[in-house]
Amino acid sequence: MLFMLVTAVFNMSVQDDPVSAFADKVADARVRLEYSYLADDGGMKLSGKGIATVQDDCYHVSGDGFEIWCDGESVYTVDPAAMEAVIESVSSYEGQGFVANPVSIVRNIANEFSWTPQATDAYFQGCLTERYDLEPTDTSSGVGMLVLYFRPDDSSLYGVEVYTDSAKVTFTLSEVEFLAEGDMSEFNPPAFGQEYIVTDLR
Numbered sequence: 001m002l003f004m005l006v007t008a009v010f011n012m013s014v015q016d017d018p019v020s021a022f023a024d025k026v027a028d029a030r031v032r033l034e035y036s037y038l039a040d041d042g043g044m045k046l047s048g049k050g051i052a053t054v055q056d057d058c059y060h061v062s063g064d065g066f067e068i069w070c071d072g073e074s075v076y077t078v079d080p081a082a083m084e085a086v087i088e089s090v091s092s093y094e095g096q097g098f099v100a101n102p103v104s105i106v107r108n109i110a111n112e113f114s115w116t117p118q119a120t121d122a123y124f125q126g127c128l129t130e131r132y133d134l135e136p137t138d139t140s141s142g143v144g145m146l147v148l149y150f151r152p153d154d155s156s157l158y159g160v161e162v163y164t165d166s167a168k169v170t171f172t173l174s175e176v177e178f179l180a181e182g183d184m185s186e187f188n189p190p191a192f193g194q195e196y197i198v199t200d201l202r
Helices: 002-015 018-027 104-112
Strands: 030-040 045-055 058-063 066-070 074-079 084-089 120-124 127-136 145-150 157-163 168-179 197-200
Antiparallel strands (some): 030 168, 058 066, 066 074, 074 084, 120 127, 145 157
């Protein structure tokens, strides 16, 4: 009876843990996020907003005048206004973790972080939320701590704070959608016309 009780409590804590639920959803979905952010390195603050779509190791980010595509092998950073594009190999970002690819955190929460399933009440952007502090399993990932804020009414992810060695980046999520995995062509950049200056660093 004691064993059954302990097992039930453990299963309840896992099921009620929105971090685990979020990680499970991300594993088998295409995730679309609308966000705003504020980066503070102690001396200068940068803010912006954008939309990111992530599936497997591929992503597409649009915001702040830039478009970034990753097809799993190459990263294409495009400035449509200046008609410039830079192409880099994904392998050139190895070892740089979140700093090189911020949206990778969406895919890697379950594998690269550890946390306790108990939340603490905290205010984020003036709203009462459930806060979870996540510790990286690899200190070379570029992240010192990851803090997730979930809405208590529906356990949806509302905010993210990322602490690196030199900065704090705060993301406020206005929308998070879990979509069925689909055509990967969304993660391929459009063809660049002759008017584009293309720098290929692969």
